[in-house]
Amino acid sequence: MAGKKGFILCVCQGTCPSFKNMDTMEVLNALRREKVVDFVALHPQLCADDGDRYLKILLDNKDIDKLYIAACDPLMQQKMFRDAFEAVGFGKAKHVPLDIRNKTTAEAIAAIKKTISENP
Secondary structure, three states: OOOEEEEEEEOHHHOOHHHOOOOHHHHHHHHHHOOOOOEEEEEOOOOOHHHHHHHHHHHOOOOEEEEEEEOOOHHHHHHHHHHHHHHHOOOHHHEEEEOOOOOOHHHHHHHHHHHHHHOO
């Protein structure tokens, strides 16, 4: 499983109005079907305590070379996830934050694919 790339979509409890024009499940399915990454995941609220636990368990795998996370503001992601990353020795360069808020499904998929192609 060495060299895996993963994608996590955080949906802010599913109530954030910034996702109203997006079919989040289709975003994940498009990435999965097209094998853009090795795995996709959905989390309801990564900024909550269980988000840190989730990241620590996932990243303790050590075989993940790159993790793309579509959640809140990219700068906030770096601050929020820093402790979880450091706890398992996951280098911050392996985390690629994305902001897909307020996009349609097609716009989100295109933005994710572009970011992944620019940050392999």
